Amino acid sequence: YYDRAGALRDMVQNHLTQLLALTAMEVPATFTADAVRNEKVKVLQSIEPPRPEDVVFGQYERGSIEGEEVPGYREEPGVEPSSSTETFVALRLHIANWRWQGVPFYLCTGKRLPQSVSQIIITFRRPPVAFFRTWCGAAPPSNVLVITLQPDEGFDLFFEAKRPGQPLQLEPGNLRFRYREAFPERLPEAYETLLMDIMEGDQTLFVRADEVEASWRLYSSLLRNPPPLHFYPAGTWGPPAAEALLQQGLLSPVGNSVARG
Template identity: 60%
Template sequence: LPGNRVFYLAIPPTAFESVVDGLGSVGLSSGPGWTRLVVEKPIGHDLASAQALNNGIHRVFDESQIYRIDHYLGKETVQNLLVFRFANHLFESTWNRDRIALVEITVAEELGVEGRAGYYDQTGALRDMIQNHLTQLMTLVAMEPPVDFSADAIRDEKVKVLRSIEPIHRNDVVFGQYGPGAVEGESVPGYLEDPDVPADSNTPTSVIMRLRLNSWRWQGVPFYLRTGKRFPERLTQIAVTYREPPVALFGLKHRNLLKPDVLRLELQPNEGFELYFDVKVPGSELEIVSIPFHFSYDEAFGRIPEAYETLLADVVEGDQTLFVRADEVEAAWSLYQPILDDPPRSLSYAAGEWGPDEGNDLLAHAQSWFMPDSRVHRPHP
């Protein structure tokens, strides 16, 4: 075929090798123009299958031709995270263990398995969400400044983050499985009530996890990942909680009223960010409340491109910055493989709740997760 071409593989992983080999056998992996291969998740089912898949693709295509797509990376708020950090000294100078107490990343879905139970029961929330979407968000929060704003320089730093994470133990992970309950006032069945789900299934529909990074920047700062189906609302956010002031300047009477500053980046349903900080309420009494400084992409710029619009344009332009490299995929699978090999028991939670109560036990020195509606903040460790 003359000219440039893109092959988009949104197919079952079992078909990847034969399709890629077929493209190579008829000479479609190269040509007079450029040739690019877009690969949709899942990139493997575990470390061994991901390595086999990468090796199979590399037999025909060079890594520079491969675009492993994760649509979360195409969201404007995610892209802006790099600008937010590295173009604003106000934030980058505080982006470390001396100023930040903890980081939370939440990807919540109201929906259940919705007719996909047969597939989902072989996958679960760790493979479906944690290994890719939440891990990618975590690397962008934790990465060091790249040497330049090129695809490989940025992805080099993301891989360094993955390699710095300490081994994950069973007591760092809580698996959950939704039971019957109510979402938005409507009764919904539990996961095990789906006819395509085995009665003894231990497949997690939610995962809550604590990660520790063994790095100079993040030593001692816990990263919490939380995802699940049949949660109370659809919400994707990153909450960065800063440390409290070292001295109770306003006295013990007001110390319990003070809240740590929190930077909240929302990816969905409304892209933007909020910075929560304490202010004095007008009047003679010393009353302190936490309020947000608010920024919305919709309000500032009107309609913004959908994630896939951005990513597909990048494919055409040959920009791999927002795509996942082979060593990233394998480093992530390597991190979670011990949990896949020896998974904890999935604890039940009612549909419409934020996962099992045991998930809150992971939050050391914390009362609850940060949520924008309740303005819940936790005391500093």
């Protein structure tokens, strides 16, 4: 299946684009299926298809993960030796609406990376005037909210805090929350919730036909004319071209993107 699909179809078009829609949508009037999905559709229909310079496709080569040698993708069983299937995608999207005009959204997913992690990372705008300076005289970095979906659900809020005493000095701080620490009893698996929703007839977490159409619209040109492949060793965070793209948004590819799978 994967060699015929690739990372764009397998992860970006559905999973990561849904995370983007949930992150960027307006608050629905009610927590009902139609209200939630209406807001997601509005976002998806406002996203501009990515330009060629906003997309990086990659494919992993032979490398090592946690000290174990792993084959390259073209050496995997059942994969053609000349396969051009992408195992890594990094791209930048823009939403043409009032709230998000000028704000870039980065999506990134890949196979054979150093670790499996799914996160939504939101970097807040810096204020126009910095009242406080760090110890080296520079303006404080942006606050960052990291929502971790797996493997350890929770969130971290990173910010600058004033060090007690004099002189006035700011240092990095963070607030941390983990579901398994707050609720030590067994947490339901993701599919348990979906199966229960099916039995109860609740469609809130399921996509609607117009959502699917709006999502495919974004990537149809990439499927027809895919960009060139950039190769990366297994066990790394992707090709250098992807790191350069993400760094334009002040993001590191090491577990950092607005939506990562």
